[in-house]
Amino acid sequence: MQLADLSAHELAELIRKKDVSAVEATEAALERVRAVDGEPGRLDGPRDEVEKVHAFITVSEEQARAQAKAVDARLAKGEVPGPLAGVPYTVKDIFAVKDVLSTAASRILSNFVAPYTATPVERMNAAGAVMLGKVNLDEFTYGSSNESSAYQPASRNPWNPAHVPGGSSGGSAAAVAAGEGALSLGTDTAGSIRQPAAFCGVVGMKPTYGRVSRYGLIAFGSSLDCPGPVARTVRDAAMMLNVIAGPDAHDSTAAATPVPDYTAALEEGVKGMRIGLSPDYDKITFFNHETGEMDSQPLPKEIADAVLRAADKLSDAGARIVEGVPMPHTRYGIPAYFVISRVEAASNLHRFDGVKYGHRTAFKPKDLRDLYRKTRAEGFGPQPKLRILMGMYVSAAQYSEQYYHRALQVRSLIRGDFDAAFDANGTHKLDALLTATTPTPAFPVGDIYGDSVLMQYADQLTVPANHAGVPAISLPAGLSSERLPLGVQLIGPDFSEATLLRAARAFEAATAGEAWRAERPAVLVNI
Amino acid sequence: MPDQISPDLFNHLVELAALELTAEEAEYLRDQLNKQLKSIEELAAIPIPEGTPPAAHGVPFPPDVRAPLRKDAAALAPEAGDIKTRAPQTSEGYFVVPGIPHEELD
Numbered sequence: 288m289q290l291a292d293l294s295a296h297e298l299a300e301l302i303r304k305k306d307v308s309a310v311e312a313t314e315a316a317l318e319r320v321r322a323v324d325g326e327p328g329r330l331d332g333p334r335d336e337v338e339k340v341h342a343f344i345t346v347s348e349e350q351a352r353a354q355a356k357a358v359d360a361r362l363a364k365g366e367v368p369g370p371l372a373g374v375p376y377t378v379k380d381i382f383a384v385k386d387v388l389s390t391a392a393s394r395i396l397s398n399f400v401a402p403y404t405a406t407p408v409e410r411m412n413a414a415g416a417v418m419l420g421k422v423n424l425d426e427f428t429y430g431s432s433n434e435s436s437a438y439q440p441a442s443r444n445p446w447n448p449a450h451v452p453g454g455s456s457g458g459s460a461a462a463v464a465a466g467e468g469a470l471s472l473g474t475d476t477a478g479s480i481r482q483p484a485a486f487c488g489v490v491g492m493k494p495t496y497g498r499v500s501r502y503g504l505i506a507f508g509s510s511l512d513c514p515g516p517v518a519r520t521v522r523d524a525a526m527m528l529n530v531i532a533g534p535d536a537h538d539s540t541a542a543a544t545p546v547p548d549y550t551a552a553l554e555e556g557v558k559g560m561r562i563g564l565s566p567d568y569d570k571i572t573f574f575n576h577e578t579g580e581m582d583s584q585p586l587p588k589e590i591a592d593a594v595l596r597a598a599d600k601l602s603d604a605g606a607r608i609v610e611g612v613p614m615p616h617t618r619y620g621i622p623a624y625f626v627i628s629r630v631e632a633a634s635n636l637h638r639f640d641g642v643k644y645g646h647r648t649a650f651k652p653k654d655l656r657d658l659y660r661k662t663r664a665e666g667f668g669p670q671p672k673l674r675i676l677m678g679m680y681v682s683a684a685q686y687s688e689q690y691y692h693r694a695l696q697v698r699s700l701i702r703g704d705f706d707a708a709f710d711a712n713g714t715h716k717l718d719a720l721l722t723a724t725t726p727t728p729a730f731p732v733g734d735i736y737g738d739s740v741l742m743q744y745a746d747q748l749t750v751p752a753n754h755a756g757v758p759a760i761s762l763p764a765g766l767s768s769e770r771l772p773l774g775v776q777l778i779g780p781d782f783s784e785a786t787l788l789r790a791a792r793a794f795e796a797a798t799a800g801e802a803w804r805a806e807r808p809a810v811l812v813n814i
Numbered sequence: 815m816p817d818q819i820s821p822d823l824f825n826h827l828v829e830l831a832a833l834e835l836t837a838e839e840a841e842y843l844r845d846q847l848n849k850q851l852k853s854i855e856e857l858a859a860i861p862i863p864e865g866t867p868p869a870a871h872g873v874p875f876p877p878d879v880r881a882p883l884r885k886d887a888a889a890l891a892p893e894a895g896d897i898k899t900r901a902p903q904t905s906e907g908y909f910v911v912p913g914i915p916h917e918e919l920d
Contacts, residue, residue: 402897496873510871534881542873543881574853581856622854633831640832642909647902654913656832664834673843675831677850680819693857695868700860702872739846740853756872781873 289814290315291466295374295523298469302362302373309358309373313351313417316375319466320346320419323445323810328423328438330397336440337449337732340810342462344380344438345388346420351375354417361415371530372415376470377462379455380421381428382408382514383503391505392436393426395639395646395666405503406538407472407514407531414530419468422458428479428507429632429670431745433457434736437668443732444487445808446771450729453483453745459517460487464808470527471517476508477624478724478749480515481761485724485774488763488808490524490791491517493749495782496756497542499528500535508631511753521792524760525549528784547785557793558605560718560786562777563612563708564598568722572618573744583618590723593764593773598721600797601790612708612715616700620750621743623701626681626694627754633678636671639663673739702755709780718783719790722748724761724774748776758784760791766803817848 290298290312301307325339326332327346358373383389383401390396404412412418423442425435432451433441442457444450445465452461456473460483463471473480475493484491492515499514506512516527528549535541569591572583585591602608641647641662648661667675681690708717726747735741752759759778767773775794779787798804819827824844828835835843873879891897903910 399900402893402900496871497875497879536881536884539881539883540871540875541881542875542879544879574849576849579852616860619857619860622857625850625854626857637832641902642911644900652912654915655911656915658912659832660834663832667833669839669842672831672833672835672839673846673850675833676824676827676843676847679827679830680847680851689858690854692868693860693862695870696862696866697857697860698869698872699866700862702869738849740849743850754869754872 289466291319293469294520295371295469295518295526296520298374299371303368305362309355309417310352312373313355313375316419316466316468317348317351322814323465324467326440328436328441330394330437332439334439337443339448340443340445340461340465340467341440342377342422342442342458342465342467344390344392344421344423347387347418350387351417351419354412358415358417369413369415370526371411374416374470375419375468376411376416376472377419377422377459377468378408378472379424379459379474381424381474381505382472383505384408384418384421387421389421389505390438391427392424392438393666393668393671394437395663397437397646399645403503406500406535408503410531411472416470422462422471424458425455425670426668427505427636427671428455428474428476429674430454431478431482431742432736434732435668435670444729444771445810446488446729447809450731450771451486453486453729455479456491456517457483460484460489460491463487463489463517463519465810469519470523472531473515473517474504475513475515475753476511476628477753478746480517481724481749481759481774481776482745484517484761486729486772488772489517489519490521490760490762491515492524492528492760492784493752493758494528494532494784495542495758497540498758498782498784499531500538500541502535502537506635508628509635510631511628521762521788521795522550522553525553525788544782549785549788552785552789553792555789556604557601557790560606560790561609561716562598562601562606562790563609563715563717563720564594565612565614565720565722567614567617568748571726571744571747574740586723586726589767590726590773594721594723594775597764597775597794600794601721604793604797606790609715609717612717612720614704614708614751616697616704617751619697620701620754621747623694623697623754624750625677625743626690627698629674629678630682630691631678632674633682636675639666670739698754701751705755705757705780718786719777719779722776722778724748724776728767728769728771728773752778757781758787760787762791762794766806770806818851819844819847
């Protein structure tokens with residue numbers, strides 16, 4: 288076991304006891320980056336690399352060393368360090384970080400050095416964590432594979448670099464899986480933390496909407512976006528959530544609800560908890576271009592089996608498994624998301640115009656309108672352009688009743704499914720719902736990219752929690768026949784993160800001795 | 815079924831979106847847009863009980879969850895100068911842009 292493979296919890300412990308210095312921990316992580324990451328993504332870079340992880344857009348080595356030295360200096364003076372003192376972490380390049388390139392993986396922000404730091408990053412740094420750099424994502428988070436990034440080569444899956452890491456927080460999940468930092472700060476709008484976490488075999492949590500401030504997050508779907516932790520262990524995710532959660536004067540949607548210590552009850556087990564299974568999460572429904580009809584298929588057997596195995600483990604640990612929980616509006620999550628997220632994306636992307644910051648066309652424009660058009664044509668890749676066009680169409684006055692208003696009502700219906708399942712006076716009285724995280728394991732690079740409809744359906748099992756705003760966590764739950772990770776998800780009621788983390792820890796503990804837990808991502812085999 | 819987004823309607827959207835597309839890009843994007851719209855057709859068929867409210871977001875924000883409003887106080891932003899250094903072109907503290915399309919009045 289190398290230093291780079293230790294959990295945040297173990298590392299913080301060693302650093303606090305001065306068995307390891309923050310500088311040593313940082314150097315070990317940077318050494319791992321050099322060993323496995325290959326060249327960072329860059330504009331017009333090659334798209335066909337399939338050997339290295341390529342998680343990074345920017346490695347901020349010097350700042351990381353300075354942060355680590357500052358932590359060691361504080362320790363030497365006998366000061367009480369923060370809970371994550373000396374722990375190396377990465378930040379999805381959708382957060383503004385002062386004096387660091389903040390690109391959103393888009394050409395339109397390729398020269399943008401942020402003038403301020405996002406609240407969750409500020410809080411990680413204040414807790415003593417050491418930022419190694421910014422990691423890749425789908426352009427403006429628009430995708431489920433990282434392939435839409437303007438910075439290529441984009442992140443690959445450490446378990447098999449010919450496969451995608453998922454997305455949009457693909458760089459975050461890939462980096463954590465490969466030991467390039469113990470933690471990463473991601474965001475989840477339709478599954479963008481949980482889906483890549485499942486694909487890369489790590490823990491990823493989307494907290495309740497509003498639990499973590501969005502200040503400094505480059506906005507996509509403002510009513511859905513949630514920053515959250517990516518980690519290798521449940522305890523690490525809990526420690527990170529402790530640090531980043533809480534109200535923020537800069538974000539009026541950041542909830543004032545008190546933040547409990549998410550690590551306090553981690554080991555208390557699931558005895559007495561009611562955990563549900565729903566037949567509506569056993570299948571995927573998708574649009575078939577050939578027939579023009581909606582098709583429904585059961586989940587692949589190895590994924591369905593992983594969920595059932597997890598249910599057995601939780602049952603053995605004392606949970607009551609409640610089968611047959613109806614979640615009838617699950618299948619409408621993607622159609623409603625296609626509308627709501629595009630309207631919000633189109634609105635949010637209007638600020639990128641070549642006037643106040645970011646890319647401006649080198650052509651001499653005729654007038655201001657021409658400046659906007661040329662700048663945006665050059666700066667945005669195909670996915671942002673597509674989202675803007677779709678958002679403009681479905682929110683146009685004559686269509687918005689049919690699309691946007693209806694999609695917002697569907698969101699109420701999806702929320703209603705969760706309210707009924709978690710109702711303490713209802714039929715099922717669930718503490719959590721257990722589902723698969725994704726309908727497939729990580730797919731090969733190039734398999735789906737370009738088909739925006741099929742790509743969106745990768746989020747079918749994760750997006751309902753975003754519509755409802757409720758918290759959810761994805762956990763590693765085994766390996767496929769192709770040695771690719773499989774993930775399961777626990778979804779709970781508003782602000783029930785402590786309960787979800789406790790159930791997640793119980794599952795982690797119950798499977799600690801299983802053979803797949805000892806397996807390592809392919810890129811680490813000869814390290 | 816004919817495409818919902820005709821080339822003319824598509825060009826109108828491109829204009830509204832302040833974009834400019836190559837022929838190849840336009841063909842790909844129009845095709846994808848039509849596929850997305852077909853895939854969400856079922857939205858129209860979802861039975862929605864009368865009185866279902868539209869949800870601006872999933873989590874309710876009652877007063878105990880909502881952060882209280884801060885005091886409405888004016889303050890100078892010392893970083894204003896730094897922020898303006900990010901602009902492609904400025905002059906004497908102003909952002910510089912090419913001519914704004916307008917019509918001369920008589």
